[in-house]
Amino acid sequence: MTELDADVVIAGGGPVGLYLAAVLLQEGVSVRVLEQRQTRNQHTRAIGIHPPALQALARIGVASSMVREGVRIREGVALSGGRIVGSMAFGNVSADFPFVLALPQFRTEQILEDRVRTLDPDALVKGANVTGLTDDGGRVTVAFESREDSTHRPALATAALLVAADGARSGLRDALGVPASCRTYPDRYLMGDFDDGSGLGDKAALFLERQGIVESFPLPGGIRRWVVRLSRPAGAATASDLAGLVGQRTGIEPDPATNSMLSAFSVTSALARRTVAGRAILLGDAAHEISPIGGQGMNLGWLDAEALAPLVRAGLAGGPVGRQFREFEMARRRAAARARRQAEINMALGRPLPAPLLRIRTAALGAAASIPAVNHWAARRFTMH
Structure with a gap:
């Protein structure tokens, strides 16, 4: 049986787990990252990297690579009925990163993985399916199956701390007995990536239309992502269906033949009631x-x-950190609650409205955007400052 030993075991080799691994490895902490996937998902959704996150990524030496590859979105525009009703500039939100960076998640993950492997070639263990854990109060042991050559071999990883970064459907959260506060929303979306013939350049665009919002963001390589709010489940929607909806609402119809990603999703949210459970952190x-x-x-x-x-x-150095962990837990729960409220506002602004109410909402947004102080506040809020 394979047995691994480290200061910290991180379950989940997505962008968050890889980032933490790189930070800790830079400080001389031994890390093992257990990642179930053996290959990267080329269709992952997350593309936007905000300035505070870029500051954090700069500390592990990867922000410059990401900025070189990504698209720097310095302005967002809101349109309705074919005319611009407001704009938001990101130039004053950060001295170092005055933009939101658009980069596909698979490239973000690959850059982070390369950094982790540079710091420790053995830190990332792929094909590792976590099956259980034990916490004896002094060490935590994670049981996992290692998939090699189509075989499943039992293995163990032991560490002083376990970090569960295994995603929204976290099996470890369930194994730790941590409940979550969950919400479901009526919002459904269809999104896809197409060659960019919009004429919008490097701008992000929100189309506030009666049938529901359309969001659009530039991506590297002359690609543009389109996200359409739906009134019903997407079913077996095709790239042509999405292109047609975009065209009906915005007057810009992407070429379905250039579609490189298509995904439909509904929206839920969940906040864990605790993020620290013994020697495990969510x-x-x-x-x-x-x-x-x-x-x-x-x-x-x-x-x-x-x-x-x-x-x-x-x-790990033996310091008394119980109070600091409690403060960390409370602070990050507050940050998550703020992010959930902001997301709920964003979704509400994109829901269908009758024409008279749409005109009122659009006029109100345009008026707010024209006030510099309000515009600056909104830009900072949007970019997570």
Whole structure:
């Protein structure tokens, strides 16, 4: 049986788990990251990286690579009925990163993985399916199956701390007996990536239309993502269906033949009642699932990890960190609750309205956007400052 030993075991090799691994490895902490997948998902949803997260990523030396590859969105525009009704500039939200960066999640993960492997070639264990854990109060042991050559071999990883970064459907959260406060929403969306013929350049765009919002974001390689709010489940919707909906609402119809990703999703949220359970810490989506509308989830996870790393180092050094962990838990739960409220506002603004109410809402948003102080406040709020 394979037996691994480390200071910290991280269950989940997505963007949050890999970021935490890199931070800890830089500080001389030994880490093992157990990742169930053997290959990256090319169709992952998260694309927006906000300035505070870029600051955190700069500390592990990967922000510059991401910025080189990504699209820097310096402005967002709101349109209705074919005319611009408001705009939001991100130039003053950060001195170092005055933009929101658009980069597909699979590239973000690959850059983070490369950094982890540079720091420790053995830190990431792929094909590792976690099956259970035990916490004796001094060490935590994680049981997992290692998939090699189509065989499933039992293995163990033992560490002083376990970080569960295994996603919104976290099996470890359930195994730890941590309940979550869950909400479901009536909002359903269909999104896809197409060659960009919009003429919008590097701008993000929100089309506030009677049938529901359409969101649009530039991606590297001359690609643009379109997200349409639906009035019913997507069913077996096709790229042509999505292109037709975009065209009906915005007057811009993507070419279905250029579609490179198509996904439908509904929205739920969940906040874990606790994020620290014995020698285990929940991180990222395992601690808080947030609506993808607004692009906060991945960024929130990175900021969680940034706050957690010094506590882990102090705890491993034998320092008294019980109070600090309690403060971490409370602070990150508050941050997650704020992010959930912001996502709920974002979704509400995109719901269908009768024409008279749509005109009122659009006029109100345009008036607010024209006030510099309000515009600046909204830009900071949107970029998670």
